[in-house]
Amino acid sequence: MLELVFIWGILIISVFIARKQLKENKKEAIVFLLCCAFTGGLSISFLFDHLLYSYVDFLQYTFGRLSKLVIGS
Amino acid sequence: MKYHISNLQISALVGNYIIAATLITVPQAFIDYAMQNTWLVPLNLFLFSVIFVNFFLIGFKKLNPSTQIWDKDLLSRAISFLLLILLVHIMVRDLRIISGFTKEVLIPMTPQFIITMVFIFTIMYLAWSGIEVIARFTELYFLYFIIVVLFIPFSLITEFEFSKFEPVLSFSAFPSIFQASYIGFAWVGEIIVFILVISMVKPIKNTKKSLIIGIGVSMFLLTLLILGQVGVLGAELVRYFMYPTYSLIQQIRLTEFMDRLDLVLVAFYYPTIFAKLAFSLYGIKRCVEILFNIKTNLIILPIGLTIAILSIMFFENRIEKFNFEVITWSSLGLFLEMTIALMFVLLVYKRRKKDKPSSENQNVG
Numbered sequence: 001m002l003e004l005v006f007i008w009g010i011l012i013i014s015v016f017i018a019r020k021q022l023k024e025n026k027k028e029a030i031v032f033l034l035c036c037a038f039t040g041g042l043s044i045s046f047l048f049d050h051l052l053y054s055y056v057d058f059l060q061y062t063f064g065r066l067s068k069l070v071i072g073s
Numbered sequence: 074m075k076y077h078i079s080n081l082q083i084s085a086l087v088g089n090y091i092i093a094a095t096l097i098t099v100p101q102a103f104i105d106y107a108m109q110n111t112w113l114v115p116l117n118l119f120l121f122s123v124i125f126v127n128f129f130l131i132g133f134k135k136l137n138p139s140t141q142i143w144d145k146d147l148l149s150r151a152i153s154f155l156l157l158i159l160l161v162h163i164m165v166r167d168l169r170i171i172s173g174f175t176k177e178v179l180i181p182m183t184p185q186f187i188i189t190m191v192f193i194f195t196i197m198y199l200a201w202s203g204i205e206v207i208a209r210f211t212e213l214y215f216l217y218f219i220i221v222v223l224f225i226p227f228s229l230i231t232e233f234e235f236s237k238f239e240p241v242l243s244f245s246a247f248p249s250i251f252q253a254s255y256i257g258f259a260w261v262g263e264i265i266v267f268i269l270v271i272s273m274v275k276p277i278k279n280t281k282k283s284l285i286i287g288i289g290v291s292m293f294l295l296t297l298l299i300l301g302q303v304g305v306l307g308a309e310l311v312r313y314f315m316y317p318t319y320s321l322i323q324q325i326r327l328t329e330f331m332d333r334l335d336l337v338l339v340a341f342y343y344p345t346i347f348a349k350l351a352f353s354l355y356g357i358k359r360c361v362e363i364l365f366n367i368k369t370n371l372i373i374l375p376i377g378l379t380i381a382i383l384s385i386m387f388f389e390n391r392i393e394k395f396n397f398e399v400i401t402w403s404s405l406g407l408f409l410e411m412t413i414a415l416m417f418v419l420l421v422y423k424r425r426k427k428d429k430p431s432s433e434n435q436n437v438g
Contacts, residue, residue, distance in 0.1 A: 003186050007378055014374050021371065028369045031361070035375035042379055045386045052386045056397060063405040064396065071106065071252040071403070 007043040011036045077275045080283040082208040085215040086352060087264055087287025091122075092218075092294055093349040094167040095260050096318045097174055100299055102399040105312040106253035109238045110246045111299050115292040117254040122261045122288045129265060129414035130281050132421045137428045142272050143363050148423065150364055152268075152416045157360035159409045160266060161380065164353040166398055168192065168384040171346050173391060178319060179339070185385055192350075193381040199351035200358065201373050204270055207351050214344040221341045222294045225301055228325045233304040256399055259406030264288065265413050266352075269359050315391070354380070 015022075015036060022029035045051040078086070103111045136142075143149050172188045180188070199207060226233075264284060274280045302311045302321050311317045322335045357376050362368055388394040 006190075007382065010378065011375065014371075018371055025367075025369075027365070028367050028371065031365050031367055032369065032371045032375070035361075035372050035379075039375040039379045039382070042382050045382065049386075052383065053389050053393075056387050056389075056393060056401075059401050059405060060396060063408065064401040066404040067255075067400045070255050071400075 001047070003046045004043050007046075008040055011040055076204050076273045078204065078208045078270060078273045080274065080276070080279050082212050083267070083270075083274050083280065084283045084287040084290070085212045086208060086270075086348075087267060087284050088291040088294075089211050089215045089218070089345050090263060090266070090349050090352060091261055091288060092291040093345045094170055095257075095291075096295065096298055097170050097316060098395065098398065099257065099260060100295070100302055101311060101314055101317045102256050103253040103299065104302065104308050104317070106256070107246070107250045108308040108312070109240075109303055110242055110250055111253060111303060111308070112238075112296055113242075113250050114253045114257060115296045115299065117250065118257045118261045118295075119288060119292040121254070121258055122264060122292075123285055125262060125410075125414065126264065126281060126284050126288070129268065129417050130284075131418050132425055133271070133280070134278060136421060136425055138277055140424050140428055142420065142424060143269075145366055148416065148420050152413060152420060153360040153363040155409060155413050155416070156266060156269065157357060157364070159263075159406070159413065160353050160356045160360065161383070162402075162405070162409075163263060163266070164350060164357065164380050165383045165387055166394075166402065167346065167350055167353070168196075168380060169388060169394055170398065171343075171350075172384065173394060174316060174319070177391070178316060179336075189381045189385055192347075193377050195347055196350045196354055197373050197377040199347060200354035200377070201370055204273065204352075204355055207348060207355060210344070211348040211352070214341075214348060217341050218345045219290070219294065221338055222297055225322060225325070225338075226297055228327060229301055229305050229321070232324060233301075234307075235304070237304055237307045256403045259403045259410065261288065261292075262407060262410035265410045265417075266356050268413075268417050269356050315395075 015033070018032070022032065100111070103114050107114055143153070168189065172185060172192055175188050175192075176183065176185050199210065264287075267284065271277075271280060274283070298318055298321065302317050305321060305324055306314075306317070311320070314320050319335065319339070322338050325334050325338075327334060354373060354377060357380075358370070358373055361372055361376070388397065
């Protein structure tokens with residue numbers, strides 16, 4: 001939970017600091033805010049530990065099996 | 074603003090990029106397969122990377138130096154998207170390797186989150202400064218790193234045993250050497266990320282040579298480390314070590330009062346991995362810039378934090394991390410690198426075709 005608060009805190013502070021620069025360039029602002037939203041959303045995985053493990057499991061099931069075919073287990 | 078990197082700097086960047094994270098755990102995987110013959114693996118990797126560099130730089134020399142390689146077209150964006158995926162995986166893996174090493178070996182009481190955050194803010198600061206600063210930083214610290222690695226064999230010469238390399242090569246050893254090399258192909262193939270900055274190298278005609286020199290230096294250093302690990306510790310022992318290079322430098326005992334020399338050497342090593350991670354973060358920023366056609370440093374912060382979160386949350390434990398970096402990465406990395414290389418060759422071909430009419434017009438004029 002503390003990790004989540006820390007990440008969100010940094011994101012909010014960075015948006016606040018960069019607000020003047022963001023007002024000048026709309027496209028830059030959209031990309032930056034999208035990145036911040038993505039990071040903020042991703043940080044929820046601190047509450048649900050297993051959220052991202054399945055991606056690595058998927059990679060191991062596909063590419064990992066391919067490697068094992070070449071190098072053996 | 075135009076950025077420039079010298080040939081020496083690109084060599085240092087390439088050498089550092091290949092060796093910085095590889096030396097922590099990968100030699101163990103090599104030795105696990107090739108045992109006492111592992112010293113041949115870096116030679117295989119060098120040959121592979123020379124072929125790889127020659128492949129993805131086909132036709133690059135004939136390109137007009139003023140030609141813009143990265144443009145708004147679909148092919149440029151597709152390559153930068155694939156590079157983004159590759160760089161995110163590389164950075165997540167490397168950040169977890171170094172934070173895991175720090176937590177498990179150096180400061181076991183500190184939470185992983187704190188270590189990762191301290192590292193990522195240092196890396197973000199370096200990446201924010203731009204490619205020229207990263208290049209100068211790497212140029213300086215890679216030189217220190219070379220001196221440190223060259224110092225290791227001299228300091229361990231009394232404990233070195235040639236008998237640990239016996240039996241030397243037999244026909245039955247070659248499949249295992251190939252298996253170990255296959256693990257390394259994806260790690261040395263990471264040099265493909267340098268296509269993002271290749272147009273910044275001045276003079277551009279020596280780029281290929283600089284890349285190969287960088288690879289050669291890093292493979293030489295890796296050979297020295299592997300020779301040290303096998304010759305001092307023995308292949309039978311090293312294959313069970315999680316951090317074989319750290320175990321090797323722990324063996325260095327120069328005098329009685331300098332019993333923690335390993336910490337000094339590790340301190341010299343850390344800037345090299347920071348330089349690698351900073352270059353990766355800069356590369357991710359470049360990819361986002363090409364994808365969205367913007368120019369901003371602001372996105373470094375959310376991207377850096379995303380990488381930090383992923384590096385903590387991707388791997389359940391160190392076994393999962395090890396399986397990813399050795400087993401999964403050898404195929405995943407190679408697949409991404411080959412696809413990007415192929416697409417880059419197509420991009421250069423397209424740019425050369427575009428160049429021709431304009432140069433013909435110039436001749437007529």
